[in-house]
Amino acid sequence: MSTILKTEKLRVEFTSGELRHTTKVALAGLDLEVNVGEVFGFLGPNGAGKTTTINVLLGFVPPTRGAAYLFGIDVRQPIARQRIGYLPEMTYYYKFLTAEELLRFYAKIFGISRAETDKRIDQLLKLVELESARKRLIKSYSKGMQQRVGLAQALINNPDLLILDEPTSGLDPLGRMKVREIIQRLKNEGKTVFFSSHELGEVETVCDRVAIINDGELKVTGRVSDLVARHQANLEKAFLDIIGYQTPSAS
Amino acid sequence: MNTIWALAGIVIKELYRRKDFYVLFVLTALITVAAGMVNFFNDPKIVRYVKDICMLLIWISALIIALVTTARQIPAERESRTIFPLLAKPVTRGQFILGKFLGCWLATGMALVVFYIFFAVITGSREQYWPWLMYLQAIWLQWAMLAIVVALALWGSIITAAPSSTTTIGFIAVAGILLIGGHLNTVALHQPQPLQTIFYTIYFLIPHLEWFDIRDRVVYDWGLVSWLDCALATLYAAAFSGLFLLLTWLGFRRKSLNT
Numbered sequence: 327m328s329t330i331l332k333t334e335k336l337r338v339e340f341t342s343g344e345l346r347h348t349t350k351v352a353l354a355g356l357d358l359e360v361n362v363g364e365v366f367g368f369l370g371p372n373g374a375g376k377t378t379t380i381n382v383l384l385g386f387v388p389p390t391r392g393a394a395y396l397f398g399i400d401v402r403q404p405i406a407r408q409r410i411g412y413l414p415e416m417t418y419y420y421k422f423l424t425a426e427e428l429l430r431f432y433a434k435i436f437g438i439s440r441a442e443t444d445k446r447i448d449q450l451l452k453l454v455e456l457e458s459a460r461k462r463l464i465k466s467y468s469k470g471m472q473q474r475v476g477l478a479q480a481l482i483n484n485p486d487l488l489i490l491d492e493p494t495s496g497l498d499p500l501g502r503m504k505v506r507e508i509i510q511r512l513k514n515e516g517k518t519v520f521f522s523s524h525e526l527g528e529v530e531t532v533c534d535r536v537a538i539i540n541d542g543e544l545k546v547t548g549r550v551s552d553l554v555a556r557h558q559a560n561l562e563k564a565f566l567d568i569i570g571y572q573t574p575s576a577s
Numbered sequence: 578m579n580t581i582w583a584l585a586g587i588v589i590k591e592l593y594r595r596k597d598f599y600v601l602f603v604l605t606a607l608i609t610v611a612a613g614m615v616n617f618f619n620d621p622k623i624v625r626y627v628k629d630i631c632m633l634l635i636w637i638s639a640l641i642i643a644l645v646t647t648a649r650q651i652p653a654e655r656e657s658r659t660i661f662p663l664l665a666k667p668v669t670r671g672q673f674i675l676g677k678f679l680g681c682w683l684a685t686g687m688a689l690v691v692f693y694i695f696f697a698v699i700t701g702s703r704e705q706y707w708p709w710l711m712y713l714q715a716i717w718l719q720w721a722m723l724a725i726v727v728a729l730a731l732w733g734s735i736i737t738a739a740p741s742s743t744t745t746i747g748f749i750a751v752a753g754i755l756l757i758g759g760h761l762n763t764v765a766l767h768q769p770q771p772l773q774t775i776f777y778t779i780y781f782l783i784p785h786l787e788w789f790d791i792r793d794r795v796v797y798d799w800g801l802v803s804w805l806d807c808a809l810a811t812l813y814a815a816a817f818s819g820l821f822l823l824l825t826w827l828g829f830r831r832k833s834l835n836t
Contacts, residue, residue, distance in 0.1 A: 340833075384665045386834040404667045412665035418658035420587060422594045434583035435666045479662060489665075 330487050330518045331360040331383065335392035338378050338542075352378040354542040355392065360520055360535075362486075365513050367533035367550070368522040371569060375542040376522040377415075380491050384412060396487065408436070411480035415492040417472035421465035425456050425475050428464065429482050436483040450478040453508070470501045477508060488512060490521035494528060506532055530554075530561040540569045580668055584676020585683055592646055592684040601638040605692060608634055609699055624703040625796055631699065632792040635692045636719070640751060642688050643723045647681040647730035648743035651829070660834060670830045674731065678822055681727045686720045708795075714802055715795050721814035722789035726751055728821035729784075735828045751786060759787045784817040 336356040340349060353375045360366045370376050381387040382394050385401050399406040419428055426447055433443040451457045454474035459467065464475060473496070480488060490509075494502040502525075509519055509532050523529050529536060530550055537547040545568045546553065550561060557564035592598055609631045654660040664673065693716050701707045726747070733743040757764075758780075765776035789810060791802055 381834070384661070386661065386664065388831065388833070404669045406667075407665060408667045410665070412662060414658070414661050416658065418661055420591070420659055421657075422591055423587070427590070431583055431587060432662075432666060434586075435580050435663075435668060437579055476662070483666075 328362050329359050329398075330362045331358065331366075331394075331396055331520055332398075333358045333379070333382075333392065333394045336379070336382060336389055336394055337391040338375075338382060338387060339390045352542050353382070353389075356539065356542070356544055358537055358544065358547070360518060362518055363513075363516050364534040365509060365519045365532050366521070367529040367536035368520060368539070369524075369526070369529065369536055369565060370522075370539040374539045374569075376539065377491060378542075379539075380489060380522065383489060409483070409486045411483065411485035411488045413473075413476050413480040413488070413490045413493050415495050417469065417476050419464055419472065419475060419479070422463060424461050424463055425451060425467075425478070426460045428475060429478060432479050432482045438483065446482060446484070450481055453481075454478045455504075470497055473497055473501065474504070477505065485517070487518045487520065490519065492523055493521055494523065494525055502528065526560075526562045526565055536561075538565060538568050545569065580672045581676045581679055584668075584673065585680035588646070588650065588677060588680025589684045589687070592642075592688075597645060598642060598688055601641060602688070602691060602695075605631070605634045605638050606695060609695070624700055627703065628696075628700050628796045629792075631696050632795060635689070635696060636790075636792070638692060639685060639689050639719065639723060640726065640748065643681065643685040643726045644730050644744045644747045644751070645740075646684055647677070647727045648734050648747060649740035650677045650681065650731070651734045652738060652740050652743075655834070664834070671826050674822060674825050674829060678727060678731055678818075681731070682720075682724050685723050685727065689716055689720055689723070708798065710801055711795055711798075714807060715791050718789040718791055718802075718807065718810055721811050722786050724814050724818040725784045725786065725821070728818040728825070732821045732825040732828070735825055735832070754783055754786045755790065758783055758785055784813075789814070 333356050336353050336358075337351070338353040339351050356375070356379060358379075368376055368379070378387060382389050383396065383401055385404065385407065388402065394401045396406040396410060401407075420431075423431070429447045429450065430443060433446065438446065447460075448457075451460050454477050456471060456474055456478065459471060464472060467475065473493075477493070480490075488509075493509075494505050497505065506528060509521075512519055513532070519532075533550050535547065535549050536553065538545045553564045553568075554561055557567055559567075609627065651660075654663070660673075664670070693712055697707060697709075697712055729750070730743060730747045733747055734740065737743050737746065761776050761780035761783075765773050765780060768776055793799065794802065
């Protein structure tokens, strides 16, 4: 299987502005490989380094050491992001635009032709069920609607790799189900999905493989079924064991 | 180039969907119309005062629009976090800066055209005289000067975090250059060392925005500036804008952006 996303001994240190002392090692030599066509769950407690990894993959934060590649291209090259879609955890879109204008803007960035843009906007707004609100300003949308616009913008370039940062965070059960359906649909289309989540039940349902990190270090990577079998428990229990959390009854 | 135009389009959309421009335009219009209706001392040349007031208001309004619009671009993108889905696309930081610059500059230019049309209508209706070429030169030179202001404000916006600080510092710097920038060499002549050297250095380092100010020519109808001078002024504006944009890019290209 060919690798679509790869990190090699990825290290990120955040230094304090005044004294230039190393204050925190966010990632300590992370090695990850995600293959084409898989749904890959990226798990870890808060502060483990999930978002930092995504920030490096998207070029927001430069690695201190090591490297990261998308489609075999160093993530520091903007062209590495030509075939990816990104959905941030929270909704960060121009609120003075309508959903249609926002999608048209992003389509223009990808150099998609006008006719193709019109077609894709119709398809995506139908997919995320925002057709009736397409001409309304995003500032008038509910949180769920804004998250769905986010999903539509992540798909505007028909990406081969989708990076989702806690995509169901803050959504109601219906919204979560919808996102899961879309992930499943993308998987059936042969797309690769890399997503971070705290919803372990959801991860167990949709993911082929997972990686668990803690304190910036990779603890385990493997198939969900293997992890569950190895720990003779559900994914949540396996996750807690792996990160070394002692349940009160065990201690 | 597609990306830069797309980014510029967003800046322009933001400007006309916000209220700043309309407030300034209505204010300029009201003051000019009120001044035009007053007949001081039965002076038949009252229209010159109207022109003077109107031109001053256009300069102040255009500066406010340029500074306020530009100063908030990058901080607002970071604060509202819209920069993350944007830079997750194949957009370089250089394109991001150029798109913001182009958008702010075009938006300011559009506001300038509206202001000058209003100016031409008000003064033309009183004088029955429309020196279009003169207006064209005045708009062009002012717009070229605003390119420097926009680039300077963009640079300031990556140094200071708050748009209000960038706007205030930018306004003081620009007003200072416009009012005393051209006289610094004369002032330097009367200073002891090392003040003389300092004044001369500042004089040669600052962009001379006052060179773009041909308001008196418009008000007193002194005739056109030579087209060669216009071309040289345009090159001068392009060089300074380029320099400030380069400084902005150097400051922004390696900045960590944490979600």
